Amino acid sequence: MVMGQKVLMKGNEAIAEAAVRAGCRFYAGYPITPQNEIPEYMSWRQYEAGGQFVQAESELAAINMVYGAGGAGTRAMTSSSSPGISLKQEGMSYLAGAEVPAVIVNMVRCGPGLGGIQPAQSDYFQATRGGGHGDYHMLVLAGESVQEMVDLTCLAFDKADEYRNPVLLLGDAILGQIMEPVTLPDPVDTAGLPDKPWATTGTGGLRRRNVINSLDLRPESLERHNLKLKAKYDRMASSEQRHAGYRIDDATLVLVAYGSTARICRRAVDLARREGIAAGLLRPISLWPFPAEAFEAAVPRAGAFLAVEMSLGQMVEDVRLAVQFRRPVYFYGRTGGVVPTPAEVLVQIRETAGACGASTAPAASGAARGGGLVK
Numbered sequence: 001m002v003m004g005q006k007v008l009m010k011g012n013e014a015i016a017e018a019a020v021r022a023g024c025r026f027y028a029g030y031p032i033t034p035q036n037e038i039p040e041y042m043s044w045r046q047y048e049a050g051g052q053f054v055q056a057e058s059e060l061a062a063i064n065m066v067y068g069a070g071g072a073g074t075r076a077m078t079s080s081s082s083p084g085i086s087l088k089q090e091g092m093s094y095l096a097g098a099e100v101p102a103v104i105v106n107m108v109r110c111g112p113g114l115g116g117i118q119p120a121q122s123d124y125f126q127a128t129r130g131g132g133h134g135d136y137h138m139l140v141l142a143g144e145s146v147q148e149m150v151d152l153t154c155l156a157f158d159k160a161d162e163y164r165n166p167v168l169l170l171g172d173a174i175l176g177q178i179m180e181p182v183t184l185p186d187p188v189d190t191a192g193l194p195d196k197p198w199a200t201t202g203t204g205g206l207r208r209r210n211v212i213n214s215l216d217l218r219p220e221s222l223e224r225h226n227l228k229l230k231a232k233y234d235r236m237a238s239s240e241q242r243h244a245g246y247r248i249d250d251a252t253l254v255l256v257a258y259g260s261t262a263r264i265c266r267r268a269v270d271l272a273r274r275e276g277i278a279a280g281l282l283r284p285i286s287l288w289p290f291p292a293e294a295f296e297a298a299v300p301r302a303g304a305f306l307a308v309e310m311s312l313g314q315m316v317e318d319v320r321l322a323v324q325f326r327r328p329v330y331f332y333g334r335t336g337g338v339v340p341t342p343a344e345v346l347v348q349i350r351e352t353a354g355a356c357g358a359s360t361a362p363a364a365s366g367a368a369r370g371g372g373l374v375k
Contacts, residue, residue, distance in 0.1 A: 006181040011146045011171065012037035014182050015105060016045060018153035019077050021187040024103070025051035026069035026076040028062040030084060033117045034173040035107035038079040059084040063091030063104075070100040071212040073199030075157050075190075079105035081173075082123050083114060085131070092166055093132030096229070097214030099198075101160035103153070104138075105169045107176040110310075110337035118337025119173035119260060124314035127170050128288040135226050137233045139163070139240055140287040142170040144262045146180040152285075154185055159240070161194060163232060170287060172310070174260040174339070242285035243294040247273065251280025252303040253353050256319050258284045261340065265308050268345035277353045287315070295322035302327055304356035308345055309333045328356060 009017070016038045019027070027046055029039040039055065046053040052069075056062035062078045069076040080088060085106045095102050106127065110120035127140045139159055143149040149171060156167040200210050216222040246266050248254065253272075257265040262283045272279040282298055282305075284291050298305075304327055307316035316331040323329055332348040334340045 006183050008179055008181050009146065010037055010177065010179050011149060012107065012176040013041045014146050014150050014184075015079075015153050015169070015171075015176075016041040017184060018150040019103065019157070020045050020049050020051070021185050022154040022157040023075045023188045023190045023193055024077045024157065025049065025190065026054075026066070026074045027051070027078065028054040028056045028065035028069075028076075029078050029080065030056050030059050030062050032059075032081045032084045034109060034119075034176050035079050035081050035105065037176070038105065038107075059087035060091065063088040064094075066102045066104075067091055067095055067098070067100055070095065070102045071098070071200050073196040073201050075101075075103075075161070075193070077103040077105070077157075079107070081107050081109045082111050082120075083109075085123065085126065089126075089132035091132075092138070092168075093130070093134050093136055094214045095166040096130075096132075096136035096138065097134060097225075098212050099164040099229075100166070100212060101157075101164050102166045103156045103160055103169065104166055105153075105171065108170065108172040110335070116337045117173060119310060119339060120335070120337060121172060121259060121261060121310040122312070122314065122335065123170065124287065124309070124311060127168055128290070128318070136229065137236065137288060138165060139167045139236060139289075140170055141167065141242070142258045142285060142287050143175070144259055144283065146175065146178065147182045148285075149175055150182050150184065161196075163236060164198070165232070165236075170259070172260055237289040240286055241289050241291040241293055243291035244283045244285060245294070246281040246283065248280035248282055248298065250278055250301070251298075252278040252301065253280070253349065253356065254298050254302045254305050255279060255281045255308055255345075255349070256284070256305055256315070257281065257308045258287060258315065261308055261310055264340055264342055265345055267342040268349060271342060271346045272349045272353075275350070277349055279349050279353070284315070287318075290318045290322060292322040295319070299323060299326050304352055305329045306348060306352045307331045308340065308348070310339065311335060330355075
């Protein structure tokens, strides 16, 4: 591939290529739809790059192989979809507790249970609330396009190393399967990556051996470690908030959506503007830390917020926390793999605008099929 040239790639394959170019030299995974193109791509691309690919016997094995490779200082990654990520949660907690960097990709499918293979955003709680056991956090990054997922993949590896912490990339079946033109980054020189003096790379007889472990049976010692981790999470929370806005400068009704749903909401905002409704979109890119600072800037001019999700209402809780009851927050969602249309979202915009006085345009009656407006 020519450097700097746009190429047409499927989302999953573009993420895998970006990971290799970001210096990932170990991948372990287990197949599950709709992310199977990532391990398939890695199975030959890692060989080309001089890295290692392992088809693990299970999701549990894959995440613990990443623990080992990351602990040895290698940029390591795994990927899965919702039920598989559930199985990886214990290992993700181990990674955080042992301060081992790694990148985990979740291409979300609908649930609960085995559910279906269609897109959803119902893993938000799992991703942003840790998911596994204990007091820990991960950076959670969500893009809306293949290009942004490529860019966030590179960022994820850098941030994982910077904070010695796992980073989760959250996509869905749409972003994994669509094909879009992307500009791929130049490959990093792995020899020039920051040194990892904590890694288990062997001592050469020159230093004491490194031990990587998440077990500490001494309560006071473990508390000190957890407080040390919390200080790191506090730095992450203050420094890593990311968001994007669309037609938000004069918006009195602010839609909030991430990932694929944000693309749909952008079109709905344009349709609403044609009707005289001053709608805009605030798109979280970092789901943890949630970009609360962006809401501080939006609240003074907003009459109301409308959270739109492919779930029964998860991110909306963070929106309410960020708004802090200063403005009404409404919710609209579809579930089970049903993707909302711009026309459906437009109905909700009209109803919300009518309820909060954000526009003189007449409010439509009735809720869109499959879900209603909830305050």
